[in-house]
Amino acid sequence: MSKRSTATKRPLTYQEVWGRIGIYAFLGVLALFFLLPLYVMLVTSFKSMDEIRLGLIFSLPQQFSIDAWIKAWTSACTGLECTGLQVGFGNSVKILVPSVIFSILLGAINGYALSFWKVKGANVLFACLLLGSFVPYQVFIYPLVRFYAQTGIYGSLPAIVITHIIFGMPVMTLLFRNYYSGLPVELFKAARIDGAGFWKIFISIILPMSVPIAIVAVIMQVTAIWNDFLLGLVFAGRENLPMTVQLNNIVNTTTGERAYNVNMAATVLTSLVPLTVYLVSGRWFVRGIASGAVKG
Amino acid sequence: MGAELTRHVKRNLVAYIALLPMAVVVIFAYLGTMAWSVRLSFSSSKLLPKNDFVGLTQYFTLFDTPRWLTSLGNLVIIAFFFLLICFALGCLLAIFIDQNVRGESLFRTVFLYPYAMSFVVAGLVWQWVLNPDLGIQHTMHGLGFTGFVLDWVVNPKMVLYAVIVATVWHGSGLVMALILAGLRGVDTEIWRATRIDGIPTWRVYLSIVLPMLRPMIITSLVLLSISIVKMYDVVVAMTNGGPGTASEVPAKFIMDNLFERANIGLATAASTVMLVTVLLVMAPVIYSQYFRKSGRAS
Missing domain, CATH: 1.10.3720.10 (MetI-like)
Incomplete structure (x- = not known):
């Protein structure tokens, strides 16, 4: 705490330790919530469709593939045209x-x-x-x-x-x-x-x-x-x-x-x-x- | 007086010319288009604009259209929860980050990155995460919790809350960034004084520090409110207004009537309703924010 840094260095009290744990737990859980969508997008984009069909969205790719990226960039279809992004x-x-x-x-x-x-x-x-x-x-x-x-x-x-x-x-x-x-x-x-x-x-x-x-x-x-x-x-x-x-x-x-x-x-x-x-x-x-x- | 005015204009002639583009944009692109939109709302225009005058007919039709009433109701619900959650979450994040935590800049980066992304992306991502056949529900079923239900995006009763999740994810970092900037400007003497007096930290935040951050709070509320009124991309990407009309919003109602349903009269009546609402709410805010303290007037 910027407010605490002015105080003399002393061991934290029991209550303060729990306070610190609570702060990090709160921030950590919310950081996971914020990162979740990015994580899902990244892991899914490296999977094959078979793996997506069978597996779970949050699991890491079994076989790492960049085919989806290439397809998205060069040949994904927007309506009738298939020229990618x-x-x-x-x-x-x-x-x-x-x-x-x-x-x-x-x-x-x-x-x-x-x-x-x-x-x-x-x-x-x-x-x-x-x-x-x-x-x-x-x-x-x-x-x-x-x-x-x-x-x-x-x-x-x-x-x-x-x-x-x-x-x-x-x-x-x-x-x-x-x-x-x-x-x-x-x-x-x-x-x-x-x-x-x-x-x-x-x-x-x-x-x-x-x-x-x-x-x-x-x-x-x-x-x-x-x-x-x-x-x-x-x-x-x-x-x-x-x-x-x-x-x-x-x-x-x-x-x-x-x-x-x-x-x-x-x-x-x-x-x-x-x-x-x-x-x-x-x-x-x-x-x-x-x-x-x-x-x- | 006349001669003096001429002399003034002559001395500053180039400045007048330099401001011409702005004048043109304000007069034609902002005021002119606004006036024409309002004018069209009193006509019977369908596919093409007409110059007739039908009084308030379009407005009566508008408020007789269930889809418009649904859109308005949805906007009120979204606005209420979005503002409340975004603001509370943003403030809490800022206050917790301000506790001299390790990895502060990492936390800040994580909480604000969604704001840098497009609303289309926010809508799509949460459509996937909340999709019952793909995202969280599917995963929970896969892990053996077969009774777990999280079907917000496809459930007409809950779809608005799915939209709120996506928009809160997108916007609360903004509140955090602004409030955190404000907290860093708070005089450390206040903390010393309140500690000596034995006032609990939460009390200091609530009764002393947050009131001091009024400008930041107003700025973040204004920015969030604008994004609510303009809300269109996220809904189009996430639900396209569905299931049925359960997640329609006014901006989308107007766009659909302009470009798909060829009902310009009705669309401009709806946009006039939005215009008047926004002006009524925003005029005092703009006045107090930008003009009372306007720096160099002369």
Whole structure:
């Protein structure tokens, strides 16, 4: 206990020992509950269907096989096509890269303009944006579909990228605005007196100071966009369906016997990108959650 | 005054231009679409939008549709248990981890990783674990406990609780992370003082520490509430609304009516009901959270 560490070192009392055991038991049992699904997916994905049919889901594989993984990646069927998850992976990457770059760039510009420049009505716009981020997507979807259809981009890569930029804007703007509000105004004022303009200050002073918050923004957007299902389903079009949509198609549209090993391998594959981001980013991930109190 | 305004705009012209994309997004993509959705809810639109005006007809139909009423009821039950369990579990995890335990970062990583995964994955995984012919029930039968029943995903009476298990698994790490961050900011003097006074630890947490964490608590409740209202992916992946309509939720009702049942009027009426509810609940929260303390106003 951080509270106890200040006390002098002494042997724990009987009661305290039981307290410690209780703490570890509680955390241990819950850790098992949280890890259970991941464990089930991993062990099942390495089994053959025969073994799954006969054995128990929690047992370790008798014969270790990566066939299910290969099948999930290259030949699992989503409806009529049997090209595996690799197509969805490629689509997700194609959607992810421009969406992340543009949403972060726009968020940074918005945040910068909002916190350093005097623009009349900007705070009202920002308030509307924040409020909009709480509204369920279902309110916006149909009009957006009509709009994209009118402009001829419905069901294409630009449509889904623009959609991600739109729905990522509230949290990205908030993130950068809050971060910039904490920077010293004197820097900005000095640059103004030196005659630097909007973009000059942004590029040579503000951007170099934005690295920490940009990392948080990348983590947040990569996980959010990779994990998106609804927007990809509606806007991306048949050719660009992201990995999450393809995963659901693989798992939930199978006819005949369900290939649990392939399905679970596919699920782990779909989670790999956000899981890697999470494990690598550590505390930055938590920082993203805490600073993005509004999440779209 | 007019000249002064012109001078102000001129001096900050580039900033106005830089904020144009945001203005366009807010005005068209947020406010415009919202207004059009509300407008359509007063029309008789079916497959295509119509410009007629039928008053509240769609709303009367909506609240006469059993499937919508089921969805609403389900959402209330899910919201209640999800918020309660997620919050309580998250707080307990944070408090236990805060007891200077060994392997703290390992525990933190384990409790938060589901939050990094997609709702589709959460739905699928728990569909398998709770599947009576495959998961826990099957295993217990295999071990000889043939009377053991855990059929939540296929039992219309229990399927909502299966959804709640999946969402709690997904979301309680978020509460833990936020509360833990808050606990680390609590002044250690408080612990010294309360120990001298002989106040029991649980009492200190409940009456002193948790009230101090109000911002974290509000943030986590807001984030959890948003995920409830938007709940769609997890249900589609886990049960697709079934068995029957036992696990339908409003977001799914709207999507089905928009894209499968070609009933745009009804769908937009339903989305307007959600919109109004969310705005009524969220407006005061947003106001108090973001605008009272807004940093640099000038």
